[in-house]
Amino acid sequence: MIHNDLLQIKARELAGRKKITLRCCMAAGCMSSGARSVKEQLDKAVAEAGLQDQVEVRGVGCMKLCCEGPLVQADPQNALYIKVTPENAPSLVAALQGGKTGVAQTDPDAAFFKRQLFIVLANSGVIDPERIESYIAADGYEALHEVLNEMAPKDVVAVMVQSGLRGRGGAGFPTGLKWGTVAKSPGAKKYVICNADEGDPGAFMDRSVLESDPHCVLEGMAIAAYAVGADQGFIYVRAEYPLAISRLQIAIKQAKQMGLLGASIFESPFSFNVDLRIGAGAFVCGEETALMASVEGKRGTPRPRPPFPAESGLWGSPTLINNVETFANVPPIYRRGAEWFAGIGAGKSKGTKVFALAGKIKNTGLIEVPMGTPLSAIVEEMGGGAPNGGQIKAVQTGGPSGGCIPARHLDTPVDYESLGKLGSIMGSGGMIVMDDQTNMVEIARFFMEFCMDESCGKCAPCRAGTVQMHHLLDKIIRRQATASDLAKLEELCDMVKNTSLCGLGQTAPNPTLSTLRFFRHEYEELLQADFAGPPGSGDLNHQRAPAAT
Amino acid sequence: MIATVARKKQGRLSAALDHASGDKRFKILEAHMKKLQFRQDALIEMLHKAQELFGCLEDDLLLFVASKLKLPPSRVYGVATFYHFFTLKPQGRHTCVVCMGTACYVKGADKILAAIEEQTKIKPGETTPDNQVSLLTARCIGACGIAPAVVYDSVVTPRQTAGAAVDQIRKWGQHDS
Numbered sequence: 001m002i003h004n005d006l007l008q009i010k011a012r013e014l015a016g017r018k019k020i021t022l023r024c025c026m027a028a029g030c031m032s033s034g035a036r037s038v039k040e041q042l043d044k045a046v047a048e049a050g051l052q053d054q055v056e057v058r059g060v061g062c063m064k065l066c067c068e069g070p071l072v073q074a075d076p077q078n079a080l081y082i083k084v085t086p087e088n089a090p091s092l093v094a095a096l097q098g099g100k101t102g103v104a105q106t107d108p109d110a111a112f113f114k115r116q117l118f119i120v121l122a123n124s125g126v127i128d129p130e131r132i133e134s135y136i137a138a139d140g141y142e143a144l145h146e147v148l149n150e151m152a153p154k155d156v157v158a159v160m161v162q163s164g165l166r167g168r169g170g171a172g173f174p175t176g177l178k179w180g181t182v183a184k185s186p187g188a189k190k191y192v193i194c195n196a197d198e199g200d201p202g203a204f205m206d207r208s209v210l211e212s213d214p215h216c217v218l219e220g221m222a223i224a225a226y227a228v229g230a231d232q233g234f235i236y237v238r239a240e241y242p243l244a245i246s247r248l249q250i251a252i253k254q255a256k257q258m259g260l261l262g263a264s265i266f267e268s269p270f271s272f273n274v275d276l277r278i279g280a281g282a283f284v285c286g287e288e289t290a291l292m293a294s295v296e297g298k299r300g301t302p303r304p305r306p307p308f309p310a311e312s313g314l315w316g317s318p319t320l321i322n323n324v325e326t327f328a329n330v331p332p333i334y335r336r337g338a339e340w341f342a343g344i345g346a347g348k349s350k351g352t353k354v355f356a357l358a359g360k361i362k363n364t365g366l367i368e369v370p371m372g373t374p375l376s377a378i379v380e381e382m383g384g385g386a387p388n389g390g391q392i393k394a395v396q397t398g399g400p401s402g403g404c405i406p407a408r409h410l411d412t413p414v415d416y417e418s419l420g421k422l423g424s425i426m427g428s429g430g431m432i433v434m435d436d437q438t439n440m441v442e443i444a445r446f447f448m449e450f451c452m453d454e455s456c457g458k459c460a461p462c463r464a465g466t467v468q469m470h471h472l473l474d475k476i477i478r479r480q481a482t483a484s485d486l487a488k489l490e491e492l493c494d495m496v497k498n499t500s501l502c503g504l505g506q507t508a509p510n511p512t513l514s515t516l517r518f519f520r521h522e523y524e525e526l527l528q529a530d531f532a533g534p535p536g537s538g539d540l541n542h543q544r545a546p547a548a549t
Numbered sequence: 550m551i552a553t554v555a556r557k558k559q560g561r562l563s564a565a566l567d568h569a570s571g572d573k574r575f576k577i578l579e580a581h582m583k584k585l586q587f588r589q590d591a592l593i594e595m596l597h598k599a600q601e602l603f604g605c606l607e608d609d610l611l612l613f614v615a616s617k618l619k620l621p622p623s624r625v626y627g628v629a630t631f632y633h634f635f636t637l638k639p640q641g642r643h644t645c646v647v648c649m650g651t652a653c654y655v656k657g658a659d660k661i662l663a664a665i666e667e668q669t670k671i672k673p674g675e676t677t678p679d680n681q682v683s684l685l686t687a688r689c690i691g692a693c694g695i696a697p698a699v700v701y702d703s704v705v706t707p708r709q710t711a712g713a714a715v716d717q718i719r720k721w722g723q724h725d726s
Contacts, residue, residue, distance in 0.1 A: 029694045032705035066694025201689035202651035239597070239634050240690050280593055280632030283688065297592035298624075299631040358652035358693035365694050396651065430693075432651045446654055450688070456631075 001259035002267055003145050006136060013137035018056040020096055022046075023073045025125065027062035027211045028204075028243050029365075030069035034086065038070045041089035049093050058134075061212020063125035064113070066365035068106060073125075080108040111381045112363050117344070119352050120328045121368045124212035129247050132254040135215040141260055143334035144219050147226060148268045156227035157183055160330075162338035164350035169195060169286075169323030170398065170427045171503075172349070172416040178320065181310040182228040185318035190230035192221050193314065193321045195291060196237040196244070199283035200399030201450065203430030205354040206324040208366050210237070210244035213328065214251035218261065218274060220327030223334060225272045228320050233274040234295050239281060248276055283400075283454035287502045288321045290456065301458045302502035323428065325354055346372025349415035359396075359432035362387050369414070376410040379433055390435035394518070398427025400447045400454075401507030403514025404440060423514040425507070440519040441526060444512045445473040451508035462505030465496035469512065476526050483527055490516065562612055574602045575613065582617055589618050592628055596635055605636045633688075641676040641683040643721045645714070646700040650689030653697040657711075661697060662686065664711035668718055682718060 024039040042057045063071045068082035095101040127134040161176030198206040255261040263271045285300040294300035313319025349371035358364045362384030394404040403424035452466040472489045475481040493509035585591040615625040676683040692698040695707035
């Protein structure tokens with residue numbers, strides 16, 4: 001494969017384009033609403049109408065508005081059909097020729113789409129994720145070619161530093177700095193790992209990116225590998241995402257066949273292989289040291305840092321670990337330049353962020369907005385507010401490691417620092433909207449139960465602390481707790497936060513702490529007066545009192 | 550004493566290998582392991598394959614994997630029990646997985662689960678006594694846009710209600726009787 005081959009594939013693909021395209025969303029959300037048979041029926045209807053030469057029916061990745069699926073978009077008509085059923089197919093094809101169709105449409109220029117800015121999701125819903133030619137036609141693998149032929153590894157790192165990209169997995173560590181550290185670490189063998197263990201409940205950005213544009217992630221990994229001097233990559237995907245796994249397998253196979261992965265890529269001395277590792281359902285494996293243990297085929301328990309993976313990671317070698325969305329940002333940065341990327345966003349948070357908008361909100365789905373967009377714009381303008389006339393009460397970001405942001409703080413811009421100030425985190429991008437019917441104490445207990453179950457058991461503060469905190473929250477909900485229980489809960493939160501080994505334990509108290517901070521009255525309403533609980537409520541002082549007298 | 554324990558262990562392993570010789574699925578599993586070059590770090594991949602072939606990971610199977618990879622059985626057992634995806638008990642004919650992710654939860658997944666528990670009289674992680682239905686919960690299946698979601702026999706079904714879930718489970722009972 002040389003650059004000319006790439007250009008030829010692109011030219012052939014573009015020349016083969018037909019006058020009209022019908023794009024069918026084939027991501028997991030729409031698939032579960034019957035998108036596959038919609039596509040089959042559309043293919044059939046096009047054939048029956050004798051329009052094969054003019055109409056292309058293309059299965060594409062996520063088209064973002066998941067709640068209205070299955071989605072079909074007709075171009076150049078710019079018509080976005082929603083909730084399409086297989087029976088609708090003939091009328092949709094008739095509509096292409098000026099006929100009428102009864103299928104509901106939504107405005108593709110509505111605020112939900114208009115306020116988005118696509119970098120990571122630029123190809124999502126446009127290209128066919130199962131054909132590498134479709135990605136190449138969208139300038140795919142151009143960035144890799146340029147990097148391999150015109151840049152030294154240290155320049156590649158310098159561009160990344162300049163772009164200001166920060167890790168999209170949640171903590172927001174500067175990506176360029178991480179690449180630089182791995183590049184400088186001595187070692188003959190180095191690894192690149194893509195963390196696709198999206199365990200945060202309520203988040204599906206990584207799944208959508210992998211299902212919609214797997215080659216973009218592979219290209220990003222290859223560029224990173226060249227920058228740090230690695231020749232082996234691993235993608236660690238959750239077993240819960242079968243469609244993402246199969247599309248990755250297809251993508252890796254195609255890239256290998258074309259010589260875009262493997263030995264001497266673009267006839268340079270650079271070689272890079274990628275293997276898939278399938279997770280087996282452990283939330284803690286999203287933590288980097290636990291993830292590496294799992295890649296090595298062991299129990300996924302974290303270990304203390306330092307040494308950081310950048311110095312001693314997989315099998316003791318320097319290892320670069322980045323999240324799916326971080327890698328997906330890489331090819332556009334090298335295609336369009338670091339200045340372009342650094343010009344988007346606000347303050348120290350550059351570029352865009354993909355969020356999975358879900359919960360009690362009208363428009364659920366995938367959104368990508370520039371950093372610094374106010375939460376209210378996302379929730380009210382794009383999301384359309386709470387359904388059925390409800391009132392939005394809070395927005396939860398960061399999953400079990402994040403917090404609840406109350407409605408009165410909705411003017412907060414989304415960037416790492418602003419969310420941190422409110423006791424939440426950016427997280428990987430799950431955004432769950434809660435309305436006035438949601439009980440915040442129950443939400444805190446829900447997340448604590450999650451952390452309790454997912455604690456790996458290695459360190460005592462997290463193993464025992466989460467159980468005790470869950471017990472206390474449960475007691476509060478059962479209206480059997482007193483003010484001293486609440487004080488105990490706060491003390492435990494502080495202790496677990498400061499003494500746990502890994503990120504899971506350190507952030508497990510966050511949902512409880514943030515609901516305590518903003519919705520304390522909900523806790524207090526559930527409290528009993530001290531020493532007034534029913535006999536045997538578990539309060540030690542209460543039980544001892546009669547014996548002493 | 551030590552000798553007896555060692556012999557006993559030896560006995561169990563050879564029994565497991567004997568058992569393996571008569572079952573085609575062990576051959577398929579071994580071929581898969583060979584493809585992965587019997588690499589010890591691919592243990593999780595091999596356990597996935599084993600569970601796919603056998604439905605669950607019973608002791609014999611774990612011993613077989615351990616001996617083929619030259620790993621201590623404790624290590625294989627440790628990994629198999631650490632990850633939620635692996636099950637050591639056989640599953641029922643049908644599986645019903647209720648997603649308990651945050652989006653599904655705020656949209657009433659807990660009520661769906663309660664209704665199914667009431668209908669089947671089992672708790673998550675259990676199988677009905679007639680071996681028809683296994684009830685499971687998932688942390689999040691990433692289908693938050695169409696919450697609440699339930700997976701019936703690996704088909705993700707969007708926007709479920711307690712009534713719809715109970716109907717589906719009742720339907721399974723009728724088809725099989």
